[in-house]
Amino acid sequence: MTNYSNYDDEYYLLYSDEHSNMIDLDEDILSNNKDGGTFAIPGELIQDGYVYPLILDKPYKNDEIADFHELPRTFSYRVIKDVALRHTMPGVQWMPAYIHYKGKRYNDHVVMHLFNKISCMDEEKSVFKRVSEFTTIIYKIVLSKEKLDNIPLEDRLIFRLEEKKSLIFMHQIIVDEIMQHNPVGIRFVKVKDWGISEAFG
Incomplete structure (x- = not known):
């Protein structure tokens, strides 16, 4: 034992889990390196003005978007905000992101960079x-x-x-x-x- x-x-x-869907970077916007739009997450999480543009193929049900996706590892801000704002952790970086789905833009997401x-x-x-x-x-x-x-x-x-x-x-x-x-x-x-x-x- x-x-x-x-x-x-x-x-x-x-x-x-089974409710999460793969997401992809929006290469067209990514090629511009920066995206200056409105963003719903506190400014202390925004590094160098960069925001990750992501595309979702489909939600886990109806038009609801899951709180976690892999590659890149993306969290909804509502579930990660306590972690991101309460703890200063070396080698852990939270980058603002938004998800495009059906012509709508969902601003309240964060990509985790983990070094x-x-x-x-x-x-x-x-x-x-x-x-x-x-x-x-x-x-x-x-x-x-x-x-x-x-x-x-x-x-x-x-x-x-x-x-x-x-x-x-x-x-x-x-x-x-x-x-x-x-x-x-x-x-x-x-x-x-x-x-x-x-x-x-």
Whole structure:
């Protein structure tokens, strides 16, 4: 039986669910680099005047747009505002975005840029296979208590796993702040319950 640390109870991996749809960058507007339109999110989140223009293929039902989409990872502002405004986290950047759908423009969205990478997989307890220098297949994750104990909490509330950068981890504090808004389209899996099949769930 795997000997988990307390961190495997405290951290969750971020995924979309069946209500989320893929979104695309609007390449025509993107080529202009900047888009100066009205925007509904506080100015402190706007960096260099840049706003992400996105296109949604279809909503999750009727004309309702989900609160989370992948690639780029986009949140509705209503579910992420507490996180974005309450916490100053290194390597986590919130970029204003809007979504085009059926001729309408929905201004209240944010794209998450995540540069915070932490090497904290307990290699003795995790189950993984290194295929090459750049590719690692992870079957079961156990986080290293020793490594995470040495990092201040505010510096590890949200991070990518250095050993597998496609995996995004959020602390219970962040998950609770998001989930209190009853978001649609987002799914969190506790590290302790995670398996490789979750990536396809």
